[in-house]
Amino acid sequence: MGLEAAPGALEAEEIQARGFGRVREAHAAELLEDYAELIDDLVRDGGQARATEIARRLGVSHVTAVKAVARLEREGLAVSQPHRGVKLTEEGAALAAHARARHRLVLDLLLALGVPAEDAKADAEGIEHHVSPATLAAFARFLKGK
Amino acid sequence: MGLEAAPGALEAEEIQARGFGRVREAHAAELLEDYAELIDDLVRDGGQARATEIARRLGVSHVTAVKAVARLEREGLAVSQPHRGVKLTEEGAALAAHARARHRLVLDLLLALGVPAEDAKADAEGIEHHVSPATLAAFARFLKGK
């Protein structure tokens, strides 16, 4: 195969590098999105979000959860008082709403394609963070038109 | 809403925690899969995979690429000689083949759903690592039956 300056080759490489870059960005944002969504869930149907419960839901130690909550606070997404649970700021709530809608749509698509519910839930938890607006729109079109 | 032992609630929380755990595992495996696939690509149509080229394709510094290649070697997936490029071991090649097939299927699904090619490529780069065998099978069924 021609190795020398195949037409469009440079461009293809750049697209690839951009793709990897987007994956790295998604991973950096991921933890914040998952925590925001989870805190919102817990507050919704329990009135409060305690560190230990967050940890249990995520399957991590309470120390890990506490450090992550500290990061949310640093980034202005949440506030917490000792022994009083965590609450989302307005910005955090907006992030949670956005994350939840996207997550829901991804899950619905998987279910519509016939993926068993348990697998669909587990996979959606990762996939949601890698779905661009364009892809999300395509998912929505498919679900509507099905 | 009832907070006390809603039926199936415990189970749902465990499923959620398992989902997050699977995401963490996927992320730990991700780098190895991407590197294996990329090295395989480069060897296929260039005869060799040099650290600098790997770095360029991934959009990272050469130091990052070199360290990652060292990790591949540590894990028995690749071998490299100084100034002679990187080669996959049998195990590495198997991983690359698996990753490539899955990646391809994910990309094809996105394209089939009408996602623009550039977005599809970028998103597939992240999504591929979160697709369980069950989901992959559902994607294949959809593509066949479409």
Next chain:
DNA sequence: ATTTGCTTGTAGCCAAGGCTACATTAACCC
């Protein structure tokens, strides 16, 4: 055979996201 320039290697730094072990504090029950 030198120079020059890309490629590779090394040192040392950083933040994120995990963990265990131990200390402190709050809540609850008696």
Next chain:
DNA sequence: GGGTTAATGTAGCCTTGGCTACAAGCAAAT
């Protein structure tokens, strides 16, 4: 009120995956 239990906080450690800056190596051209 005191004791017990559970939640929270703190200290300190680890690995991963990034980076910059500088050193060394190789190859190609003059």
